[in-house]
Amino acid sequence: xxxxxxxxxxxxxxxxxxxxxxxxxxHCNLSCRxxxxxxxxxxxxxxxxxxxxxxxxxxxxxxxxxxVGITGGEPFLMSWMPELIHDIAQTLxxxxxxxxxxxxRKEVRSHLLKCVDLPVQIQVSIDDPDxxxxxxxxxxxxxxxALAGIPWLVxxxxxxxxxxxxxxxxxxxxEQHDAxxxxxxxxxxxxxxxxxxxxxxxxxQAAVNNLGASVxxxxxxxxxxxxxxxxxxxxxxxxxxxxxxxxxxxxxRTILPLEIPLRHLVTxxxxxxxxxxxxxxxxxxx
Amino acid sequence: MKIQPMTLxxxxxxxxxxxxxxxxxxxxxxxQVPELLQRTMPFLGQQFGQSALSMRHxxxxxxxxxxxxxxxxxxxxxxxxxxxxxxxLGELQALHGKMDSTVFLGKESVLWSYxxxxxxxxxDSNRVSLAMDRLKEEWLDFxxxxxxxxxxxxxxxxxxxxxxxxxxxxxxxxxxQEQGWS
Numbered sequence: 001x002x003x004x005x006x007x008x009x010x011x012x013x014x015x016x017x018x019x020x021x022x023x024x025x026x027h028c029n030l031s032c033r034x035x036x037x038x039x040x041x042x043x044x045x046x047x048x049x050x051x052x053x054x055x056x057x058x059x060x061x062x063x064x065x066x067x068v069g070i071t072g073g074e075p076f077l078m079s080w081m082p083e084l085i086h087d088i089a090q091t092l093x094x095x096x097x098x099x100x101x102x103x104x105r106k107e108v109r110s111h112l113l114k115c116v117d118l119p120v121q122i123q124v125s126i127d128d129p130d131x132x133x134x135x136x137x138x139x140x141x142x143x144x145x146a147l148a149g150i151p152w153l154v155x156x157x158x159x160x161x162x163x164x165x166x167x168x169x170x171x172x173x174x175e176q177h178d179a180x181x182x183x184x185x186x187x188x189x190x191x192x193x194x195x196x197x198x199x200x201x202x203x204x205q206a207a208v209n210n211l212g213a214s215v216x217x218x219x220x221x222x223x224x225x226x227x228x229x230x231x232x233x234x235x236x237x238x239x240x241x242x243x244x245x246x247x248x249x250x251x252x253r254t255i256l257p258l259e260i261p262l263r264h265l266v267t268x269x270x271x272x273x274x275x276x277x278x279x280x281x282x283x284x285x286x
Numbered sequence: 287m288k289i290q291p292m293t294l295x296x297x298x299x300x301x302x303x304x305x306x307x308x309x310x311x312x313x314x315x316x317x318q319v320p321e322l323l324q325r326t327m328p329f330l331g332q333q334f335g336q337s338a339l340s341m342r343h344x345x346x347x348x349x350x351x352x353x354x355x356x357x358x359x360x361x362x363x364x365x366x367x368x369x370x371x372x373x374x375l376g377e378l379q380a381l382h383g384k385m386d387s388t389v390f391l392g393k394e395s396v397l398w399s400y401x402x403x404x405x406x407x408x409x410d411s412n413r414v415s416l417a418m419d420r421l422k423e424e425w426l427d428f429x430x431x432x433x434x435x436x437x438x439x440x441x442x443x444x445x446x447x448x449x450x451x452x453x454x455x456x457x458x459x460x461x462x463q464e465q466g467w468s
Contacts, residue, residue, distance in 0.1 A: 217299065233299050250298035252321040260321065264300045 003259055004064045006266050010222075011064070015269050018066035020092075020258075021225040021235040022053050024081065025073040030099050033137045034165060034206035038240040039073045046073075046228045050080050052256065056226055057088050059258040067119075068094045069223075071235060076102035082111030085120055093119030097163070099142070100124035103149025112158050121159045123196070124150060128164065128177070129184035137167065137211075154189050161194035167211070203246060204239035217249055218272065224265050229253070231261030233268060288450045292317040300324065311452050312443075333439050339432045345371045346394070347401055347433060348440050349381045354405035357444035362454040366461055393424035397433065404437045 001009075011018040025047040028039035037043070048056075057068055068088055075081050076098055088094045102108050103122070112122065124146055128134040131143035138146075154160055164181055166174060174197065182192035200212030201220075220234040227238045229245055230253040237249030251264035291314025292298065297305040298320040304313055304327060316323040334344065345368035352360035365378060379385035380398075390398045396417070403410070403417040421430055446452075454462075 247292060247296045247298050250320060251300045253319045254321055264321065268299055 003263055003266065004062075006270070007262060008064045010266065010269055011066070016222045016224075016265070018064070019069050019095075019223050020056065020060040020065045020067075021069045021071060021223055022048060022056060023072060023225065023227040023235075023238055024048055024053065024070055024075045025078055026228075026240070027077060028072060028074040028099065029077065029101055030074070030139050030142055032139065032142075032205070033209050034167075034200050034204075034211045036201065036204040036206065036236060036239045037073060038205040038208070038242070043073065043240075047078065048226065048228055048255075050078075050084050052226075053084060054087060055256060056258055057091050059256070061091050063258060063262055065092065065224075068092045069097065069235065070094060071097040074099050074102065076105075076108055079107075082108050086111055086115050086118065089115055089118035089120045093121075095121045095123055097123045097125065099138075100126070100146035100149060101142070103153060105149075109149070109153065112153060113156055116157045121161055122153070123161050123163050125163050125165065127167070129180055137165070150188065150190075159194075160190060161196060162190065163196045163198055165198050165200050167200055201236050203236060204241060207241060220249075222265065222269055224251075224258075224262055226255045226258075226261070231255050231264065233265060287311060287315070287453060289315045289318060291315045310455065311450075312447070315450055315452070330439070330443075333432075333436050337432060339429055339436070341371045342373065343394070343397065343433075344436060345373060346377075346381065346390075346397065347436050349373075349378070350398065350401040351405040351437055351440040352444055353382055354402070354407075355441055355444040355448075357447050359447040359452040359454050360440070360444050362462055362467075363458055365467060366458045369465075396420040396424050400433065401437065404434070405441070 007016070010016050023037075023046075025045050026037055026039055027041065027043040027045050028035070029041055031040035053070075060068065070081075070085070070088075075096055078084075081096075085094055085096055103112075103124070112120070125138070126134060126143065126146050127138060134143040135141065150160055162181065162185060164177070166177070178195070178197060181195050181197075185192050185195055200206055202210075202212040202214045206212040215236075217233065217237075220236045222233060223235060225232040225235045225237055229238060231251045232238045233249040233251055237246070239246045251268065252261045254260045291311045292305070293314060294305045294307060294309065298317055301317050301320040301323050304317065304323060313323065313327070316326055334348070345364060349361065349364040349368045352364055361382075365382070368378060368381070373381075374389075376385060376389045380387045380389045387395075387398050400414075400417040400421045403413045418430075421433075425433070
C-alpha cells in the first residue's frame, strides 16, 4: 500500500482529519495565560520560511491532505503572511488561527479581500463576549484589539469564525457559554455555527499556571504538524514550557520532504489500537 | 554534556520504544533526531551485537580503537564490557597500550596490527595494506568486512562521544575504580 493510500484510509477511519498544521512562528503580541506555546513578545520567532510552508502545502496536496491550518504564535506578525495565505489557498483550503489584533492593518486587509472567493477562513480567538472575562487570560485590552478588525472584514465577505477556549469544568456551563457566544456572534453579523469551543489543554503555559485539562496524547487529533523544530503528531504537540520544547509528541526533525514525517505519523497510528483513540473533534480538542 | 539527552519522560513519540528508566546518554542524545535514532540503532545493533564475529574480538576492536582515538567514554565503557567478554587483565592493558601486545597470538595478533593501522589518527595506506595482507592470511573475507566496518563505526562513535562529552555511567566508573583503572 502506498503512503497516500495508507494515509487516506486513516482519514476515512477518522484517525486523522487530513489537515496539515504549520506553526509559522512562535512570537506573539499577546501573552495569554494558557498559551500552549508560551508565546509572548519575548518569545523567539522560531519561524518556518514562506518557501518551506509553500513547498509543504504543495507536497501535502499530492500526499492526500485535504486542508491546511496555520498557527503560531501570532501568524500575522510575519509580514508576508497575508500574501502566503492567498498563495496557499490556490492549492488547499486554509484556516488561520489568529488573535485578531493585526486584522485592522491595511496590508493585512487588502490581501484578505483578495481571498474572499478562495477557501480561506480566519479563526479569531475571543474567549467571552464580556471583555472583562476575556481579558483575564488573554491580557488587558485584548478583547477590543481582537474585535477591532472583524466587522470591516465580515461586511466584505471574508470568512471569519470565532474560537473560544473553554475554561469551565462542567458541560452545563459550556452550554451557557455557547449560548452567550452565539447571541453575541449574531449581533456581530457572524453565523453562530462559526463558533468553535476549544477545550483548554494543560500543556505549555497552561501547565505552568495549572489551567486546563490534563490529556493523554492518544486523545489529541493526529494531524501532522510542522514547526521550525520538527514534525509533531498533533498541533497540541510542539508546546513550550519555560523556553523548553516539549518533545513527547515529536515525530521527526525532518519536515521536508513531507513524506518522511507523514510516514512516522502513519506508523504511529498503525501501531496503536484505534479503539483507544478518540478522534479529536469528539473531545473538543480542535 | 554538551547536548541534553532525552529521557523516558520527554522521549519523542516515534522512538519511545527505545526508552526505559535506564536509557543511556547515547540513545538519549540521538533521540534529539528521532528518525536518526531509528536508523542508527539497528545499524549499531548489527555491528556491536551478536554476529559471525565473536564478541571477544569485537570488544578487542572497539576498545583498541577507542584508546587510539582518545575517547574516554568508549574506553571506560568498553574496558568493562571487554572484561565481561573474558579478556584478561593483561589483554586489557595491552589494548590500553600499557603492556606489550605480544599477549595476542596468531590471528588475534594480526587483528591487533590491523586495528593499530586503521585506528590511527592519520591512516597510512601502505601500513594498512600490509596489515590487510596479513589479516587475509588468518581471517575470512566476510570477517574482514565486519572487522573493517566495526573499526569505522567505532571511530564515528568515538568522535560523537568526545564532542558531546558523553559521561561514563556511575556503575562502570565504580567498577573501574575498584579495579584500579581510574
